[in-house]
Amino acid sequence: MNILVCVSRVPDTAAKIKVAGDNKSVETAGVKFILNPYDEYALEEAIQLQESKGGELTVLTVAGDEATDVLRTALAMGADKAIHVKANQLEKDSFYVANNIANVAKELNPDIIFLGKQSIDFDSFQISSLLGGLLDLPSVDVVSSINYADGSITGEKDIEGGKESFETSLPAIISVQKGIKEPRYPKLPQIMKAKQKPIEVKEAIETPLRTEILEMTLPEKARAGKILTGSDADIDELVRLLHEDAKVI
Amino acid sequence: MTFQGTDFFRLDELYTEEELMVRDSVREFVDEQIVPIIEDHYMKGTFPMELVEKLGNLGMFGIKTSEKYGGAGANYTTYGLAMQELERGDSGVRSFASVQNSLVMYPIETYANEEKKQEWLPKLASGKAIGCFGLTEPDHGSNPSGMLTTAKKIDGGYLLNGAKMWITNGSLADVAVVWAKLDGRITGFLVEKGMKGFSAPEMKNKHSLRASVTSELIFQDVEVPEINRLNVDGLKGPLSCLTQARYGIAYGAIGAAMQVYESSINYAKSRIQFDKPIAGFQLVQDKLVHIFDEISKAQLIAYRVGRLMESGNFKPEHISFAKRNNVKMALESCRIAREVHGANGILNEYPIMRHANNLESVYTYEGTHDIHTLILGQHITGIPAFK
Secondary structure (H helix, E strand, O other): OEEEEEOOEEEOOOOOOOEOOOOOOEOOOOOOEEEOHHHHHHHHHHHHHHHHHOOEEEEEEEEOHHHHHHHHHHHHHOOOEEEEEEOOOOOOOHHHHHHHHHHHHHHHOOOEEEEEOOOOOOOOOOHHHHHHHHHOOOEEEEEEEEEEEOOEEEEEEEEOOEEEEEEEEOOEEEEEOOOOOOOOOOOHHHHHHHOOOOEEEEEOOOOOOOOOOOOOOOOOOOOOOOOOOOOOOHHHHHHHHHHHHOOOO | OOOOOOOOOOHHHOOOHHHHHHHHHHHHHHHHHHHHHHHHHHHHOOOOOHHHHHHHHHOOOOOOOOHHHOOOOOOHHHHHHHHHHHHHHOHHHHHHHHHHHHHHHHHHHHHOOHHHHHHHHHHHHHOOOOEEEEOOEOOEOOOHHHOOOEEEEEOOEEEEEEEEEEEEOHHHOOEEEEEEEEOOEEEEEEEEOOOOOEEOOEOOOOOOOOOOOEEEEEEEEEEEEHHHEEEEEOOHHHHHHHHHHHHHHHHHHHHHHHHHHHHHHHHHHHOEEOOEEHHHOHHHHHHHHHHHHHHHHHHHHHHHHHHHHHHOOOOHHHHHHHHHHHHHHHHHHHHHHHHHHHHHHHOOOOOHHHHHHHHHHHHHOOOOHHHHHHHHHHHHHOOOOOO
16 A cells, blocks of 8 residues: 655644744744654554555655654654655745645555644644645545555544544545554664665745734733632622623623 | 753754654653653562563664664664663663663673574564673672682583672573683673573562662572683673673763752742742752753763764773763752752652662662772872772
8 A cells, every 4th residue: 555644843742832023933943843743643553554554655744954853753663755845935824735745645646645633833624624625535534543445444533522434435535633543652773774764855836825824922821810718708709809800700 | 741851051963863863762652651650660669571572672672782683783872862761760770771781782792602692682682581790799899800600611511600699680581691700710601591500589678779670690500501601701801891881871870860850840840938939949949050060061971971982982981980970960969859859859759769769779880989989090190099
């Protein structure tokens, strides 16, 4: 099977995020970047699929020069080769990324395209659906388990409060939910070998952005709590505060 | 949340992408697989056997061993960073890996017969076999040259007699690298589990390295075949292994110090006394800065020694310096961290006392702090104080 996994490079979940001076982007200096955790699940699903069915596993990112590290991590986990679509422009919206992935996918003709259900930086949730449209392929989101058959797959996806079973023909686009398969730790010998695996660099197709970020702001800090003494005399004060201050009653 | 580490002098800029990837992979493994279980093992005094196969799978054994024997063929710095992360988990787990890598696989790869390399190294690399290193004796610690264990030439091999003590992994080991005197010269042998007359009782009741197995090795007329003899003569055999291991300890100690430092920072910022976090008091800041300062210096030493070892342009004195300085700073950091945590510091809810107690052993094993002082004393004066 010919498998493509799309990954992105995102700030570490523990990173302290600051808005940059332009008020439209995130300050990247001093921030540790990692392979998007949902993409790790996608990659693990793909690696295990390749281990059982054979074929070639390609990992792809659409990003600036700095993203080589997450491609190496993906190669160390088990991908055979990587494609780095070099995005020259700083701002990339979901359409830009999806359009570039679709462009490569048309050449590669993968049997299945995996990606995480979302990247934890901008949480747009759009890439898999856009890819479905651009490539005219079935696209299933938030998938939590898959069974493989010849030319088709069945599986389950998470929906609000439950599960939904699905079946689709291949090729297809699958965005995966956390926990579909527990991602492996990159092993030392594989990390050593990863540097010999090829990373093919392609220039991005520069498409005009379809959305524009106007402003970024951090969430307001939670207000400091007030502690009343707990006597009956406080009840009136409590009601007043809930009504006038917190405005919940 | 993954551990972020301390990197004031931006050493990450000097490490290669692979080195950082290995460190981060081990770091994540330690956070997810070691930290949650280690206190329990420590309190019970048991070694976490469930980690051996996982560590083997992660590539933590045979880090520097050639790929043709199942190792990863990585460099000294990679090995050092892996030891740093493992010791952040626990000195006992790091000790297990140090022994397997530097004291067992290193001498087998460097000095053993080809057949023995092929027999043991792949099994040791995967964690399917465990090794130990027998040099220290009940009455010969800092002075290994005085060892009483002997080997006598017999038809087809050697007859070993004697006893070793303080042997990490001894009771678990499938193969022991044992040093004995043959016609008055120190020589190495591979003693295999099940050989008649070889036993390895565990030493119990330790207050330190409780999540690690420490044993005696007893040899009563153990017949060791010729093929099991190591091809090295004299004290330089065991010392060459110790050089490898001591280097790993210099990195390892930083891991323990970083763990208690992180705990101290978090505690000091959240513990409120006199209506403000104790991190805001001058005496507490002095303690925190002391640990931070020592860790930052120790990192520079470890980094430099690793690179010197990679270039082959190092002296054993460099390793004595690094082991001596870094273990002392880690032990001191634990003691200071204990003060920062107040009474809470003695609970196993925090990693402080476990690391402190472990490091009490690390301070005097693999060359005591004092012996390393004398090695450096000889280096700068030209006069050996221990002779």
